[in-house]
Amino acid sequence: MQEHRKVISASTGDRNPKAASGHPGPPEAICLISLSAKVGMVRRRKLHRRWAIVALLGLLGTAGCEALDLTDPGRFWPFQKEPFTDQVPGVSTPKERREALHRLSERADRVSPEERHRIAEGLAQAYRQEADPFLRAEIVRTLSRYPTPTTMQMLRQGVTDPDPEVRIAACEALARMGGPEAVELLAGLVRGDMDPDVRLAAVRALGQTKDDRAKDALKYALIHGDPALQRRAMLALKELTGQDFGGNAKKWREYLEGGQPEPHRRHWIADRLRDLWEAL
Incomplete structure (x- = not known):
């Protein structure tokens, strides 16, 4: 320990004979010793981190993970070359759902009675699960092209939908369906709906x-x-x-x-x- 202190004293230019002989030196020498220890600790941590990064990159390289080639600036956001998409495997986008509804409307006159009932059931389920009011309105309009008992049941829900756009779509669908129940539902909207556009x-x-x-x-x-x-x-x-x-x-x-x-x-x-x- 005394030899270690002599070396530190010599490197810092300490001429204090007490410090050289092993006796405690002045407070400045103690501060320098503490600072030197902290600097050494920081350097060792940085060195460990660098080796860890090198080891990680080596593992990725040996694993053949081409998608994580960080040297290619065209692969990663915000430098990605390919256009972004909100497509999630197994989940359709709003645009895709609108296009599917339009296709169903176009082919409504060419389906068999069995398929008409099957499509109406599917549209009814889609209406109950759809959070977008504009898509719910499109579902209601498409349902009117497939007149079944399920269709009228869903239109009864449509005239009470919280969104006025859906209720307006239900009015259009009921006009297409016709019949005493359609007149009754429409009359209820004329007398009771609070939205002037719906009336x-x-x-x-x-x-x-x-x-x-x-x-x-x-x-x-x-x-x-x-x-x-x-x-x-x-x-x-x-x-x-x-x-x-x-x-x-x-x-x-x-x-x-x-x-x-x-x-x-x-x-x-x-x-x-x-x-x-x-x-x-």
């Missing part, structure tokens, strides 16, 4: 059903609706009944109550332009 879609769909039972709900919209809903109700009644009382809500109410109001006189050019505008 407008329901009124339009009632006119497209070509079902006289839709008159009561359209009369409700004509009496209790806002101006936009009243206007839509008159257009739906025109489509449903073939009558034309223009935009005169009073005449339409009279007609629905059993009266015989005078039909609307058309001024061809002005009315034609108005019809074109309303069709936009």
Whole structure:
């Protein structure tokens, strides 16, 4: 120990005879000894880390792991050459699901009754599992191309979907399906839905059903609706009944109550332009 201290004293220029003879030196010498020990420890740790990295790279090289060739800047983010994708094995992307739904819609007229039921069941399951409201709306529209008991069951869920886009799609699907249950569901939306766009879609769909039972709900919209809903109700009644009382809500109410109001006189050019505008 004394020889070790002599060497340290000599290297630091210590001329203290007490330190050279083994007696404790001044505080500066003790600090230098501690600092020297810490520096040596840090160097040893760095050296160990370097050897560990070299050993790891050697193992990867001997394993033939070509995908981890860190020398190729084109393989790894953010230098990856290939375009990125959200494709996960076994999981379809939203784009793929939309394309599949469109294909199902296109081939709906060419399937057998057995396949129609099978597809409707699959679409019903997809609706229950789908979190994207826009895809749920597409599923509902596609379901209307496959009329089965399952279809109407799912449309009953569609008119209560929390997203208004899905409820609007359900209105379109019910217009395609038709029948007393479709009229009943649409009438419920006209009277009870809080979204104005959904109510407008329901009124339009009632006119497209070509079902006289839709008159009561359209009369409700004509009496209790806002101006936009009243206007839509008159257009739906025109489509449903073939009558034309223009935009005169009073005449339409009279007609629905059993009266015989005078039909609307058309001024061809002005009315034609108005019809074109309303069709936009």
